[in-house]
Amino acid sequence: MTFQVRILKELLFMFDTSRRASPFDLTMAHDAGFDAVIPYDNVTPRDAASLTQDAMFSRSPKAFKHTCIFINGRDVKKAEDTLAAVKKAMFPPFETNIVIDPSGAYTTAVALVAKVEDAMNAHGLGGLTGKKYAVFGTGPVGITVAEILTSLDCVVTVAEPNPMLNSDYLLQHEAFRGVLERHGAYLHGVSAPTQAEKTKILKEADVVFTVAARGVRIIEKDIIDKLKATKLLVDTNAVAPLGIEGLELNDYMKELAPGIYGIGALVIGDLKYKLQKEILKEAYETQTKKVYDYKYALVKAREMLQEAAEQTIAQKQK
Structure with missing residues (x-):
């Protein structure tokens, strides 16, 4: 008897409050490792809540953690309102990672x-x-x-x-x-x-x-x-x-x-590119319920720059 192990696909749903999603962010998400990146344009907070729960209930609570929500769009206020709607739409045990980076x-x-x-x-x-x-x-x-x-x-x-x-x-x-x-x-x-x-x-x-x-x-x-x-x-x-x-x-x-x-x-x-890549990669690799916002990004950027400085010092000492 043979058993097949079903590997869950890593999905990213991009909720863009603008009229079209950015090719930059779509490419970054694919390159971070997500199996599928699904963009939605002109998303309102009400839309976001409905879409989030559709995504939630299509998977078990454990499987839903292999889904990530990426909030985008040129208007920062609309993006933050969308984030609030997505967070409110989730509830235990249906929780997963959320990235917010409006127009980068x-x-x-x-x-x-x-x-x-x-x-x-x-x-x-x-x-x-x-x-x-x-x-x-x-x-x-x-x-x-x-x-x-x-x-x-x-x-x-x-x-x-x-x-x-x-x-x-x-x-x-x-x-x-x-x-x-x-x-x-x-x-x-x-x-x-x-x-x-x-x-x-x-x-x-x-x-x-x-x-x-x-x-x-x-x-x-x-x-x-x-x-x-x-x-x-x-x-x-x-x-x-x-x-x-x-x-x-x-x-x-x-x-x-x-x-x-x-x-x-x-x-x-160069730093912006590496930072966004690291954030999306972490959101892809870790099945948690973290919100990756600018506050998290600042902590991460400081860590990256400190690591780079330490590597430079180590290379000079060789």
Whole structure:
């Protein structure tokens, strides 16, 4: 008599609140090892609750742990509302892993913050706290960077560089208002479409992030030349023209002007890619009931950077 061992397929259901799922995230999920990645577009919290329970009841409680929910979409507030609906839809013993990374914003924002922290510590510039930050861009990455930093009691100015939008736009921005309600003492929102407004913000900040749309130059060389104090400028735009003039994609702590250092977009992108891959891989390999959000991602990114530093030291000692 022969017995067949049935191996459960590892499934990932992607609930995207936008009108279409991102090929980037679909590819990342497949490469992490999931046997099937099933995307759903335009998902509302109500949809998510129903879809979650459909997925739950199609498997036994033990088998359901081989199912993962990935929440995505450009609107951070909608993604968080969807997360709340998915968590509420589950109940013991039907619980499983949930990943939330709206448009990659959480892993990108975490990569920015963690890489800056690592670079400043490595170059004797101190840690994250006690510094002033400026974030140019009010999309999901910019808002998440502000969320992370203000939760660490850092003072952050979020600047909208689009001349078609003013500071009133930020007050109507649900995700920004959410951060303002939670950490208002540390958060400021301004409109900064002109060089004079950008220069004023840069002069007051210690660390500057450019996280606006692809192919949009935010900081010109003549602005950088006017800066005097030690500063760190960090870009995420990998499409020409790049966000910071004079800063190339692979630059790491390049001195753009005396005391003004820069980190390029692909340095951040490399950490973001590895971080998202590790999170999806863990969600695939461990059948638990964990929520992989930006808080978890920050812990993971710090661990990854520490391990990389230790490996570098070990190699030098050989």
